[in-house]
Amino acid sequence: MDKYYLAVDIGASSGRHILASMAGGKMQLEEIYRFPNGMDNKDGTLCWDANRLFTEIKNGLKKCKELGKIPVSMGIDTWGVDYVLLDKDDRILGDTVGYRDDRTTGMDKKVYETISQDDLYARTGIQKQIFNTIYQLMAVKETHPEYLKQAESILMIPDYFHFLLTGVKKMEYTNATTGQLINPVTNDWDYELMDMLGYPSRIFKPVSMPGTVVGNFTKAIQEEVGFDCKVVLPATHDTGSAVLAVPTNNDNAIYISSGTWSLMGIERKEADCSMESMKANFTNEGGYDHRFRYLKNIMGLWMIQSVKKEFEKDLSFAEICERAAKETIPSIVDCNDDSFLAPKNMIQAVQDFCRKTDQQVPGTIAEIAAVIYNSLAKCYGDTVKEIESITGNTYDTIYVVGGGANAGYLNELTAKYTQKKVSAGPTEATAIGNITVQMLRDGVFASLPEARTCIGESFDIKRYNEKGKQF
Numbered sequence: 001m002d003k004y005y006l007a008v009d010i011g012a013s014s015g016r017h018i019l020a021s022m023a024g025g026k027m028q029l030e031e032i033y034r035f036p037n038g039m040d041n042k043d044g045t046l047c048w049d050a051n052r053l054f055t056e057i058k059n060g061l062k063k064c065k066e067l068g069k070i071p072v073s074m075g076i077d078t079w080g081v082d083y084v085l086l087d088k089d090d091r092i093l094g095d096t097v098g099y100r101d102d103r104t105t106g107m108d109k110k111v112y113e114t115i116s117q118d119d120l121y122a123r124t125g126i127q128k129q130i131f132n133t134i135y136q137l138m139a140v141k142e143t144h145p146e147y148l149k150q151a152e153s154i155l156m157i158p159d160y161f162h163f164l165l166t167g168v169k170k171m172e173y174t175n176a177t178t179g180q181l182i183n184p185v186t187n188d189w190d191y192e193l194m195d196m197l198g199y200p201s202r203i204f205k206p207v208s209m210p211g212t213v214v215g216n217f218t219k220a221i222q223e224e225v226g227f228d229c230k231v232v233l234p235a236t237h238d239t240g241s242a243v244l245a246v247p248t249n250n251d252n253a254i255y256i257s258s259g260t261w262s263l264m265g266i267e268r269k270e271a272d273c274s275m276e277s278m279k280a281n282f283t284n285e286g287g288y289d290h291r292f293r294y295l296k297n298i299m300g301l302w303m304i305q306s307v308k309k310e311f312e313k314d315l316s317f318a319e320i321c322e323r324a325a326k327e328t329i330p331s332i333v334d335c336n337d338d339s340f341l342a343p344k345n346m347i348q349a350v351q352d353f354c355r356k357t358d359q360q361v362p363g364t365i366a367e368i369a370a371v372i373y374n375s376l377a378k379c380y381g382d383t384v385k386e387i388e389s390i391t392g393n394t395y396d397t398i399y400v401v402g403g404g405a406n407a408g409y410l411n412e413l414t415a416k417y418t419q420k421k422v423s424a425g426p427t428e429a430t431a432i433g434n435i436t437v438q439m440l441r442d443g444v445f446a447s448l449p450e451a452r453t454c455i456g457e458s459f460d461i462k463r464y465n466e467k468g469k470q471f
């Protein structure tokens with residue numbers, strides 16, 4: 001009988017249930033359920049619909065039952081930084097506000113009234129992103145201090161879904177680190193920092209590492225979905241899971257986890273909380289087995305996703321990519337400019353940037369996409385130089401994992417702008433990484449290097465030379 005493991009991988013634009021099993025020494029995947037996601041505008045606030053997402057999680061579980069493929073374990077990963085505050089009856093206090101909402105505007109200044117930006121970085125190693133949990137909690141403290149008083153617990157989004165499935169509250173380490181409230185030396189909550197900022201430290205559960213068993217489904221969930229299952233914590237931060245699936249054991253590898261965001265960086269055994277690192281805006285997110293993800297957030301395919309929605313919803317990403325490849329427009333935008341975080345209209349935001357900087361203004365979807373792809377690749381090139389200068393190492397290959405690894409034109413540009421070889425795939429890296437931790441826990445692999453070798457042999461991986469030619 002095949003043994004199945006289930007990854008529920010929820011990204012900012014869609015979620016999926018993926019069953020994995022081993023056959024002939026290789027990992028096999030089967031996508032059994034998919035659903036849309038996105039932030040809804042609720043009276044002017046960008047929110048996630050946690051109830052609907054949980055219904056979708058259960059729908060996918062019912063699909064396992066229907067197929068007769070009952071997993072031995074399952075785990076959920078999502079984006080980072082967002083959370084729920086629960087009252088004494090475990091009801092969500094306020095809305096489940098999404099990270100692109102602008103409630104955090106000015107909250108950096110508020111936080112720095114208590115602790116300077118330099119000290120905060122030295123203490124947490126996390127890059128400044130205005131949406132980090134630390135700034136979101138300041139927004140709550142400013143506008144709804146009563147929520148912090150009433151709260152009995154805080155859970156990151158995947159922790160919350162694991163709680164709804166099992167009745168057990170755990171806070172998983174990789175996602176927790178994205179909030180900027182964890183000390184990268186002790187790998188534990190910085191309770192002193194919470195006290196300084198006036199956040200109630202009592203509501204934070206102890207940190208649990210990936211691989212920890214959360215518990216079994218509650219009776220009610222068992223009845224609803226038709227089976228029982230063990231919930232095992234994966235790296236619940238999607239980027240943490242994706243980086244686990246980088247198909248190499250070469251420590252000198254640069255990766256890009258390419259999806260809604262492009263997360264570009266390396267793995268390190270220790271966090272680098274130096275001022276040089278802070279100035280370059282690199283982060284040290286906690287990873288499996290205490291490997292830090294030393295990386296930079298680059299705006300990523302969110303820009304293409306938004307343009308597609310605004311122009312022609314039905315056009316496929318592959319088609320957009322092919323059309324863009326035929327363009328020669330030379331304009332470049334700074335992908336990390338704030339104007340691209342949550343613009344009312346992405347097309348206009350790109351055009352405005354070009355106009356403002358005296359460059360050719362793109363008009364068609366192909367031209368706009370070409371500007372975005374070239375700008376992303378240019379940003380990758382700059383980031384490689386920063387990594388090489390900070391670490392003193394040189395790297396010869398960029399490993400692109402995640403859905404964006406399908407964008408052939410972007411892979412070519414990545415090779416050209418970075419002057420490095422590019423390895424592209426696996427595209428389902430996040431789900432694979434999620435499953436890898438479950439399999440490590442179950443003894444399928446003895447170590448992460450063994451798992452990574454298997455991942456490299458199991459999935460389709462494309463290779464490009466430094467000139468962008470596939471070989």
Ligand code: LFR
Pocket residue numbers: 011012078079080081082099237238239259260261263297
């Ligand atoms: C990618 C990601 C990034 C994080 C951003 C917001 O999906 O998790 O790593 O910076 O979303 O949480």
